[in-house]
Amino acid sequence: MLNKIWAGLIIIGLLFTVGQDIQDEISNTYNNGVIQQISFSYAEDSPQLLTLILDNTQLTATIKTDQIIHIHLDTNSPVHLQNIADANGNKNRLIARITSKNNTQLNLLLPELHWHKLRSVTQAAFDMAKFAVKLAIGLIGIMALWLGLMQIAEKSGLIKSLVIIVQPLLYWLFPNIPKDHPVFGSISMNMAANMLGLGNAATPLGIKAMQQLQSLNTNKDKASDEMCMFLALNTSSVQLLPPVTLIALMGTQVSELIVPIVLATSCSTITAVLVAKTYSRRGAKQDKACNS
């Protein structure tokens, strides 16, 4: 499933990109090789500075030599002009060629641009790969901090007393884990952090739980039933307080959303548990069938 979704994202993305580029080529969005006739007027009596109308937009430009003109762009300029300028190095300066010129009109040839979309998508992929490493490195500090605190809480017996409260629920969710195993401590800490909307505390605690689940796992390459259950619980995120990002975005509005969020998140969590339980039962049945 993961393999298919992963490949699907890449294939759909790239096919769609190529499709748009082909459409751009067919309709010649970037006016490749087309000489455009443009009327212009001199600005402020300067022989170099002029204003011109390109694609229904008024733009200023500077004549550099007889053949070269720099058209000045900003963020409000037509997007395809910005794209052409960007591909040639400077987002705010479009370098075009003048083929001929008289007092009120000039013939302009813009630089060619092919496969623009494909190029920008490739760039996005590279940027994201770099960002992923940055993200992981950034986790080191916060991870170390929470793992350190966890160690104190574990050694002082704090976690054990926390587990007692939620024991019955955890034993039902994870029936195959020995009842006194320390993983229950990490799981309940992770759940607590999730409920309080503390995303960056929940991740290190969850990873700690995953490591302990891995030590119980018989096949180290494949996720165990307990891991799947735990992951499903985390992705559906039981929440009592809204996440910090949402508070930042919505401001005070967020308080009236708490009830709907708790209701919706309960639905998703219950679904997560039911789906995980169903799969694990099905797996257990298959194992039995194989063994007998």
Next chain:
Amino acid sequence: MQQLSSLIIPLIILFIVCYGLIKHIAVYEEFVDGAKEGFNIAVNIIPYLVAMLFAIAIFRASGALDFILILLTPLADFLHFPAEVISMGIIRPLTGSGSVGVLAELINSHGEDSIIVKISAVMFGSTETTLYVLAVYFGAIKIKNTSYALQAGLMADFAGFVAAIVVCLWYFS
């Protein structure tokens, strides 16, 4: 609300450290002992995270999402819910920063009071970035075969998506 969230973490830290002291734990030594794992975990995660995020980046940058939205709009009309929230439903399991972007965009264009923003915010608040969590959690313990974890996660997301729409339409009507 904002105050409460910013108070919780310092309180937890204070409580853990004090409790350790009361129980005569060598708090500093234990902290360092636990913290040294942090580096290895983060490095383990890198390949998983790169694989996941770059595929998502290609999908996002291609604009395929807009196309999917156009395809799904008739369905939304048929079921009587605003089609704009579908973009949140699709992007939410894929990327955290992307869904923040979508929500900010919706707030910008529809206002905080609109039902579209409310539904999207509830979706945002009630589910997690499934693919990111999957990459990070399984990356940390080097598990490549994720069994049925993704199915369970995505089904939970879908349930949260539907629940957000139904609950908001009922709650805010």
